[in-house]
Amino acid sequence: MGTQSPARSRRRRRPKALIAGVGALLLAAGTVTTALGSTGAQAAIPPAQDGWELVWGDDFEGPAGAPPSAENWQIDIGHSYPGGPDNWGTGEIQYYTDSPDNIALDGNGNLRITALREGSGRWTSARIETHRADFKAPEGGTLRIEGRMRLPNVTGEAALGYWPAFWALGSPYRGNYWNWPGIGEFDIMENVNGLNTVWGVLHCGTAPGGPCDEFNGLGNSRPCPGATCQEAFHTYGFEWDRSVTPNEFRWYVDGERYHRVHQGMFDATTWANMTEHAGYFLLLNLAMGGAFPDGVAGFPTPVPATQPGHSLLVDHVAVWTRGGNGSGGDDGGTSQGSGDPGEPGQPGNPSVLHLRGGGGLGAAQSGASSATLPSADGANHDGSPHRPQTFLAEGVNARYTGGDTRFELFVDAGTTVANGQQVRISYDHTGNGTWDRTETYRYFATDPEPGWERYTESRGLASSAGSHSDLVNGRVRVEIWNAIGNGPSTVGIGNLSTVTIPHG
Helix, strand or coil: CCCCCCCCCCCCCCCCCCCHHHHHHHHHHCCCCCCCECCCCCCCCCCCCCCCCEEEEECCCCCCCCCCHHHHEECCCECCCCCCCCCHHCCCCCCECCCCCCCCCCCCCCCCEEEEECCCCEECCCCEECCCCCCCCCCCEEEEEEEECCCCCHHHHHCCEEEEEEEEEEHHCCCCCCCCCCCEEEEECCCCCCCCCCCEEEEEECCCCCCCEEEECCCEECCCCCCCCCEEEEEEEEEEEECEEEEEEEEEEECCEEEEHHHHHHHHHHHHHCCCCCEEEEEEEEEEECCCHHHHCCCCCCCCCCCCCEEEEEEEEEEEEEEEEHCCCCCCCCCCCCCCCCCCCCCCCCCCCCHHHHHHCCCCCCCEEEEEEEECCCCCCCCCCCCCCEEEEEEEEEECCCCEEEEEEEEEEECCCCCEEEEEEEECCCCCCCEEEEEEECCCCCCCCCCCCCEEHHHHHEEEEECCCCCCCCCEEEEEEEEHHHHHHEEEEECCEEEEEEEE
């Protein structure tokens, strides 16, 4: 890294998902609880399913006050690794200890990591990492890392500075501490300031800048489904899939994917540096203050009103593999548009549909390709499909689970100026030819630089009609077109673009 910044993780991040008015969000106290998420520990790690094989896990069973398993975990102490960047490279202010006041089993099947403030004003907390540093997707297969946890149950001004995280670092970092971000970092769950938001982020390449836009990283965020991240336990997951081309990294909360990056977005050296070493080790920590919570709040945290004594509760952490040379069984597969739970890379989550060649909508196809979106010819087609590319799933049987449609479309206008792509997603609940629910999203203006850009539901609804219901031999249709502009565009298909329906 030469003379570049020694920041190791999440430094100076300014999440792209932030909008004006975050101060009001920080002070909001109202929450809504639904059936999603649960308030208690499950104790046992869930059984493997759909050909997945459990390769490592910890369910944190043991007497109250006991430390986490010394066989599985090592506890970090202080403000930095020996010889590493100060304040763990992130600007966080707490001192990590191995005191049972900061880290211990709670006797109910959870690990409890608690942030405390001493009379002197010093904050203390805890951070642990797995001894194992070889977690890696098998060749031709998939790795899944999962943690079920409840975030510190504090919101508003009292939560300013809280920064719980569940993440993974490339094994070459151990003993070096200055080779970040090239060795790779997967932030599986990050949360700051008591917001009902989970961030998933990839760090890689060089810093500042580089292919992962350091020190920001490539990330996305969303609210926790149902009950808030602070009110209930949620399951945070990450997958590294080497069974598809290009290979993919995917982020989940409660089985719902909200972020994905793929090998085709990086040069060969960057990808090799973060994937061709021995593997990754996992970390759990509860930081206080630092670049990320400070950046979200817009001022230094914690503040005098920040309330100590709140805990990150971890019910279990587990690692699975499927397929490839890591065994774990057959990848299964799914028929186009069936929403079968065996869809590669989607254990127990049938709701993710890929845009396919020939106008299909269903399981991912090997290899990335594209479809052409004809020019808008200088006219304004905002809200009205104009010579759209249409993708259809038929014979879909799935129960409406609540929530909203989500999508991730990779689009590109090449060097064309002022093109805007738009999507309409429609649901025919019974396959009778009537579109019972139609959603048109605001168009996405691409830049005149060649290369994929990411169009998601975060652009917001332009209009909608009807309501969601269960799909019984139903249909889902995706239409994509150029709403404005004077040139053609392309949309990625095969294993690139996806629509996540609120059904399962």
